[in-house]
Amino acid sequence: MSIPAYYSFGESPRLHAGHPSTASQPGQKLWLKYLNEGGANIVFRILPISEDDELPPHLQGRLLRLRKDLPHVQSAEDQLAAYHAHFKPLFPRENLTEQIEIELGDGLASSVSDALTQLDRPSHRLQDFLPAEERTGMLVTDMTPGPDEILLQVKPKWLAQSPNAPPDARRCRTCALRAQRASKKIRTATDAQESCPFDLISNDEADRRRAAGRLTDHPLLQKFLINDAQPLLQKLRDNQQKLDFQGVLVISSDTGALDLCKAMTLRDCTLFLKLSGEAIDARLADLDLKLPEKLGRWKKVEQELIDHGWYKNTEDSEHWAKEEICLLSRARS
Numbered sequence: 001m002s003i004p005a006y007y008s009f010g011e012s013p014r015l016h017a018g019h020p021s022t023a024s025q026p027g028q029k030l031w032l033k034y035l036n037e038g039g040a041n042i043v044f045r046i047l048p049i050s051e052d053d054e055l056p057p058h059l060q061g062r063l064l065r066l067r068k069d070l071p072h073v074q075s076a077e078d079q080l081a082a083y084h085a086h087f088k089p090l091f092p093r094e095n096l097t098e099q100i101e102i103e104l105g106d107g108l109a110s111s112v113s114d115a116l117t118q119l120d121r122p123s124h125r126l127q128d129f130l131p132a133e134e135r136t137g138m139l140v141t142d143m144t145p146g147p148d149e150i151l152l153q154v155k156p157k158w159l160a161q162s163p164n165a166p167p168d169a170r171r172c173r174t175c176a177l178r179a180q181r182a183s184k185k186i187r188t189a190t191d192a193q194e195s196c197p198f199d200l201i202s203n204d205e206a207d208r209r210r211a212a213g214r215l216t217d218h219p220l221l222q223k224f225l226i227n228d229a230q231p232l233l234q235k236l237r238d239n240q241q242k243l244d245f246q247g248v249l250v251i252s253s254d255t256g257a258l259d260l261c262k263a264m265t266l267r268d269c270t271l272f273l274k275l276s277g278e279a280i281d282a283r284l285a286d287l288d289l290k291l292p293e294k295l296g297r298w299k300k301v302e303q304e305l306i307d308h309g310w311y312k313n314t315e316d317s318e319h320w321a322k323e324e325i326c327l328l329s330r331a332r333s
């Protein structure tokens with residue numbers, strides 16, 4: 001199902017629910033088509049009204065990302081400000097999915113929310129809608145693959161060890177959490193990758209090859225991860241380390257919480273790799289600043305990993321399984 005909208009570019013780009021036509025500012029009709037959603041945002045394709053039409057240049061190659069009306073989700077203005085202040089300066093422009101503000105006219109958010117009730121959405125997200133009075137949306141670089149393209153979506157996760165992990169750990173933070181979750185029969189999409197972040201960024205090419213092989217079967221994408229992606233992954237790791245060198249257990253809510261939140265964002269962002277012919281476009285996404293309200297949860301997770309032996313692979317015998325994935329276990333065997 002496509003949702004009608006109108007685009008105008010007066011003082012700033014704007015999407016409207018109805019025709020905004022004035023003599024000086026005609027609107028161009030287009031369609032918004034639901035693409036996907038996560039816990040915090042809903043993403044739409046922007047399409048011309050017919051195949052013979054073109055989108056305005058400002059909308060070409062972009063998706064519309066609208067935040068949900070949920071208490072833990074920041075306003076679009078705050079998300080955009082944090083992205084520009086904290087994350088955009090850290091990485092080359094060509095390695096980021098752009099985030100650009102777009103104004104939403106009267107009624108646009110409500111008309112999108114109405115349309116959402118008619119769509120086939122994940123069952124656990126059916127109660128999520130947009131704030132009725134929402135005035136700001138985001139245009140983001142469209143990484144969806146065309147007919148002859150392939151998209152790989154990976155979360156690099158914690159590329160350096162947690163500063164609070166024991167020195168003789170046999171698991172990195174990502175592998176320790178995967179093992180703990182497996183003991184509770186929980187397996188997230190990241191867990192299903194069964195890949196160790198330390199392999200992905202290892203100095204030893206054989207380790208990087210192992211990680212890449214777990215993330216994709218495609219030889220060109222594997223080769224890219226093993227070689228060309230390394231400077232970007234190293235930058236990601238270095239910033240994760242720089243922004244959290246003490247560890248979550250040492251941080252109190254007023255000392256260093258902002259840097260920790262930035263580090264946690266970089267530990268949970270997504271890397272899109274889009275293969276077109278032999279070229280690969282590599283961009284980080286989901287750089288939405290995490291909020292210090294999660295500090296308590298992060299501390300609890302860390303303490304449990306330490307106290308119950310998940311880092312050292314000395315978890316209780318009922319759940320014990322020899323660690324087979326983490327680079328740290330191979331290095332110590």
Ligand SMILES: O=P(O)(O)O[C@@H]1[C@@H](OP(=O)(O)O)[C@H](OP(=O)(O)O)[C@H](O)[C@H](OP(=O)(O)O)[C@H]1OP(=O)(O)O
Nearest residue numbers: 039155177188189190191264265267268290294298
């Ligand atoms: O705790 P982690 O490392 O498992 O990360 C969570 C992610 O799990 P993952 O390991 O990628 O399967 C988790 O991903 P999924 O929802 O499992 O896909 C979320 O990204 C979560 O962040 P938020 O609560 O949505 O802000 C993430 O929580 P944060 O720790 O980043 O707050």
Ligand SMILES: Nc1ncnc2c1ncn2[C@@H]1O[C@H](COP(=O)(O)OP(=O)(O)OP(=O)(O)O)[C@@H](O)[C@H]1O
Nearest residue numbers: 036037038039040041043097140141142143144286
């Ligand atoms: N720039 C993009 N190009 C292509 N697809 C995208 C893009 N951004 C988001 N998507 C798709 O939309 C989905 C949801 O988007 P997004 O990750 O932004 O939601 P979210 O609510 O912020 O996620 P989370 O649950 O991690 O907070 C993504 O998993 C991806 O499939």
